Amino acid sequence: MYAILLPFLPLLTTLMVAAGSDESRRARTQLAAFPIGAAFCGAIATLYMVATQGPISIRFYDPASMVSLTFPIGFYIDRLSAVMMVLISGVGTVIYAYSIDYMYQDPHEPRYLALIGLVMFVLLCMVSSANLMMLFLFWQLLSYLLYLLAHNHTHAGTLEGAFKTFTLLRVGDIAFLAGIVLAHALYGTLEFPALFARAAESTAVISLLPGLDISGVTAVTLLLFIGGMSKSAQFPFHIWLPHYLYAPTPATALLHAGIINAGGFLINRLAPLFGLSSTTLHVAFVVGTLTAVLGATMMLAQNDIKKTLGFSTVGQMGYMIMECGLGAFSLAVFHLIAHGLFKATVFLNSGNVIHKARQEAHLPHARQEEEEQTFSPLTWSTGFVTTLAIPLAILLVTHGVLRIPLLESQGTVIFLFFIWITSSQAILTLTRLRAVPSWEVSAAMLVTLLFVVFMYLFAVESFTAFLYPNPEEVASYFKAAALPSGLFDLMILLATVMTVLSWCYLYLRAHGRTVWMPPWIEGLRIRFYVLFMNRLYVDELYDRIGRAIMRMAHRLDKPPAR
Structure with a gap:
């Protein structure tokens, strides 16, 4: 007790x-x-x-x-x-x-x-x-406390960011509350076990428009998902997080203790409910994928240390929601924990950097050393083998020797694909190392691959069994989230081709090799850079919408002319 x-x-x-x-x-x-x-x-x-x-x-x-x-x-x-x-x-x-x-x-x-x-x-x-109502009440309190945690409300930028955070979270909280009301109306309870049981037995259908019907569980989960989208900064609700970065650095680090991760927690807490709606899981997959791509791309165009970290968090939260949309709930929780520990530490260290930069005007120190442009065949071949050949061998061994029916289980393919993508990203960072013997870089690549494979296998086996000990329940989530086989294969193929081409391009550029590009691609790249540097101009769009709403409110508030 x-x-x-x-x-x-x-x-x-x-x-x-x-x-x-x-x-x-x-x-x-x-x-x-x-x-x-x-x-x-x-x-x-x-x-x-x-x-x-x-x-x-x-x-x-x-x-x-x-x-x-x-x-x-x-x-x-x-x-x-x-x-x-x-x-x-x-x-x-x-x-x-x-x-x-x-x-x-x-x-x-x-x-x-x-x-x-x-x-x-x-x-x-x-x-x-x-129960769901208690969860919502504390969810609401978090929205208010985020406004207070911005701390320095005498600073115009901090106050504006806190107000935008409070306003956008209100939108998600309204949808969350609507989902709770609808769930109680359909199932008569908000207790988690009873709610899951009654939702599984219910065949309720809601008519939105004449000829347009939607199942009750889909309507409930979509509304609840909107609440999770706002807290976890999913596109287009993502703009509150970059504006909130005026808050003290420990406050932005505290976000990763469970506030920004709340969307992933909510879906996992209600996993039996979300597992009943393939539509909601597919929507989560699309929203998470879009957020992951846009967040990571906007991160690359930022020149402020905290904004770079903030957009990195947006991308990682999209990654987490995408995993939920694929039915890999345990992987999303594993990602949530790993990212929370890592990014909270990085934000605290960014606070140290900002503090030192305020004390020393020339920090960080500019380096005038020329980068080494030598090309290492050993490093390149090791990277090629670790990112392409070894994963292919693991795939063939898993499918051929262990007799795991990969083509019949999207869940297994998803886990293996995440292993490959994550290890490739880690290895890509090692291709930029300078002034070290190539055999040391090659050894680091192999160790990185083994570490990533071990950690993901731990997430697949031990962590999944710990959180969801019933294998049939895990299989049902993957089945509910399953995409059409043709679309799933096309996505895997496109992601594979893009990863391989990106690996080759970045490696060659990092080692002084020129890659020919048509002039129109270079012009397009500059336009996209400006677009993402300005965060897709979503902030300006929201400001215009806000001003239009305020003008309309003022007009309605005026007394009628006599």
Whole structure:
């Protein structure tokens, strides 16, 4: 029963920071880190308990005993919740400890540190909510707390970014609430197990227009997915994240503890519901793919360190939602955890860089050294083998020797393809190494390939079995997300060709080899660069829409002429 205390430990941090005099502020802020650290230790113990003894269910209130509320209040901690609690409390502990020194001279430091504890409390309650309505209430609180965490509201850019964040999240939250209302109307419950069971048995159909019908579960999941899109910065709701980067660096790092990942968590929490709608999964796949491509492309055109990291996060969140749309729910959670740990660390380090750049005008130092332009046949051949030949051999061995029916299982192909794409991306970064013997680069490529393959196989086997121990359930998700075979094969082929051509192009350019391109392609590349540097002008479009709405509102607000 000690698990009931975990979400409330960060609240103790908030109280310790907020109470007391300014003379003891430094000691209180340092001492207040211990409750968050205790929450992290407790989350690890809870994860072990849930993994060995099963889910933990705690009820504070049951509607059978009272009539004021129609949904119970309590916690339900299963393996997914426990994993998220470890991530949130672990990242939150590091961020709070970092913030103590980072915000030391800020006059509003106590308010900011108290908000960190409050955000962690809300996040822990959200991932352990017992039903959909409780999850939504804490989801709502996160939207308000993000506005407050922007911190310096006297700065025009910070205030504008916080307001845009609050406004766009309201749009997603309205859709989320509409999905909850519709789910309760169709199934009569918001309790997760009962909701999943009734949705599986229901054949409800909603008529949108004459002759246009949609299944009830598809309507519910599409509305809930829109809520997840806004929190996880999916296109076209992505613009709030770059504008929010005016917030203190620890706040942007805290986003990766569970706020920006909330869309992936929501789909996994409601996986049995989303698994009933192929349409919603296909929509998630399209939205995630589009966000991943646009986010990564806009990242390459940015010249600001935090905006570069911000658009990288947008691309990675699209990658996560795309994995959900393919039915690879466990892979999406694995990606969520890995990205949360990595990107939170990178944002904290960017804070160090920004701090040093403000102290030293010439940081980062310009390097005048000429890059080595030698071409290494050993490095090139090793890269070719590790990115093409070895994955092909693994594919043939898996299909021929182990007798795994790859052509009958899109899920297996998806996992193998993600292994190949991820290892190729990692190896591509090694082709740009300079002034090192080529055999060292080749060895690093092989080690990278083995590491990526091992980690993905772990995600496929151990992590999938941990989160979804029923193989039939996993197979049903892949079946629901399955694309038409011709379209799936075409996508795999196009992605393969683009990866190989990109590998060859980048490698040759990095080693001083010229690649002939028609003049019109170069002109097109410049136009696209300007387009993505300006973030597809989506911000300007939203501003125009906002001004048009305000003008219309002012006209309607005017009293009628007499």
